Amino acid sequence: MHCDKSFSVEGGNFQAAGNVSSEIKGLLKKIGLPKDTVRRAAIVCYESEINIVSYAKKGQIIVHADDRSVQIEATDEGSGIPDIEQAMKEGYSTATAQVREMGFGAGMGLSNMKRYSDDFFISSEVGVGTYVKMVVFNLDLKLMPDHPQWVDTYT
Amino acid sequence: MTLDDVKDILEAEVFVGQDQLKKEIKTAFSADLMSDVLAFAKPESLLLTGLTNPQVVRTADILDISAIIMVRGKRPSEETMKLAEQLKIPILSTKYILFETSGRLHRSGIIGCIEKVGGD
Numbered sequence: 001m002h003c004d005k006s007f008s009v010e011g012g013n014f015q016a017a018g019n020v021s022s023e024i025k026g027l028l029k030k031i032g033l034p035k036d037t038v039r040r041a042a043i044v045c046y047e048s049e050i051n052i053v054s055y056a057k058k059g060q061i062i063v064h065a066d067d068r069s070v071q072i073e074a075t076d077e078g079s080g081i082p083d084i085e086q087a088m089k090e091g092y093s094t095a096t097a098q099v100r101e102m103g104f105g106a107g108m109g110l111s112n113m114k115r116y117s118d119d120f121f122i123s124s125e126v127g128v129g130t131y132v133k134m135v136v137f138n139l140d141l142k143l144m145p146d147h148p149q150w151v152d153t154y155t
Numbered sequence: 156m157t158l159d160d161v162k163d164i165l166e167a168e169v170f171v172g173q174d175q176l177k178k179e180i181k182t183a184f185s186a187d188l189m190s191d192v193l194a195f196a197k198p199e200s201l202l203l204t205g206l207t208n209p210q211v212v213r214t215a216d217i218l219d220i221s222a223i224i225m226v227r228g229k230r231p232s233e234e235t236m237k238l239a240e241q242l243k244i245p246i247l248s249t250k251y252i253l254f255e256t257s258g259r260l261h262r263s264g265i266i267g268c269i270e271k272v273g274g275d
Contacts, residue, residue: 015234018213022242025217035198035219042217043193102210103189112194 001031001067009052009059011078014102017053021046024063028070033138040116041070041136047109048074048132054099055079056129069118070136081124088114088122156180156264158222158245161201164259165249167224170231172245178221184268185257189214196220197268203256207231212238212246220244226253 005027007020025042033041045061052059056078064071081087088110095105114120117134124130159176162169169176183201186192189210192202198219204211207229215223222245225231231239231246239246249256261267 015209018210018217022213022216039198039217039219046213046217047190047193102208103187103192103204103206103214104210106188106190108188108190108194112190115194 001033001065003027003031003063003065006060006062009049009061009076011053011056011058011076014053014098017050017102018046020061021049024061024072027063028065031065033065033067033070037070037136037138041065041072043116044113044134044136045072045074047113048072048134050099050102050104051109051130052076052078054095054105059129068138070138072117072134072136074132074134075129077129080126080128080130081122082126084122084124158247160263161222161224161260161265162247164263165224165247165251165256167247167249170246170248171236171239172222172243172247175222175243175245178245180221180265182268183257183260183265185253187253192220193218195269195272200268201260201265203253203260205229205253207235209235209238211235212242212244215244216242222247224249224256226251226256 009020024045028038028041056076059076062073086092090111091107093105093107099105118137119135121133158178180201184196185203187205192214196218199221201222202215202220203224205226225248228250230248
């Protein structure tokens with residue numbers, strides 16, 4: 001069970017927002033990961049994709065999955081985030097009217113990405129772009145004694 | 156209850172998924188904010204919303220939502236219907252406002268995905 005793939009995401013293309021995440025969800029299902037793992041990975045992909053479409057010129061989502069976890073890296077060339085701590089707060093948003101019309105831009109994106117991932121890392125540089133890495137563990141493995149580092153993450 | 160029962164209760168029109176009305180429905184989530192849907196909705200629920208754009212269908216697909224009910228007489232756009240057909244997600248439309256739609260379904264036994272936030 002293994003999957004390694006990279007997708008490019010076009011900034012500003014609201015019509016296509018979500019295509020990549022749907023495709024990633026299909027791939028993860030196909031390699032046989034459990035439903036809940038697939039769902040959580042798909043949600044964090046989708047929020048990442050919406051962010052790239054909303055705030056960047058272009059970006060990339062890289063997925064690496066095996067039977068233990070799904071790792072998602074979202075990188076974009078965009079405006080960057082001046083204050084990450086503030087951006088992580090639920091309700092804080094700099095979204096345009098167009099983003100809000102889609103039903104997004106209410107300041108839930110980054111917190112949803114953190115909510116559904118077991119490991120979350122973000123770094124950003126103003127005027128350069130943003131990098132987010134999220135790991136979703138395959139929950140079936142949390143009790144496996146030979147993976148103590150993962151058990152630590154859960155407890 | 157089935158999606159067909161939901162259709163009767165809401166006097167709804169079916170835009171996509173006429174062949175999926177046998178689907179069993181137990182829970183629902185009402186919102187016009189897709190990020191809230193992503194934060195709180197549970198799989199196999201109904202999504203009640205006033206939004207009509209393709210992102211509603213995308214959101215439903217990502218979350219394994221059973222069907223979308225558009226309220227206040229809203230109708231899906233053409234792109235939204237196309238995507239829903241492709242992803243096999245039923246779309247119904249009711250003239251009832253979101254409050255009435257939610258109330259009528261709740262009275263008939265459908266419960267919320269979660270009762271309130273902060274419980275997990």
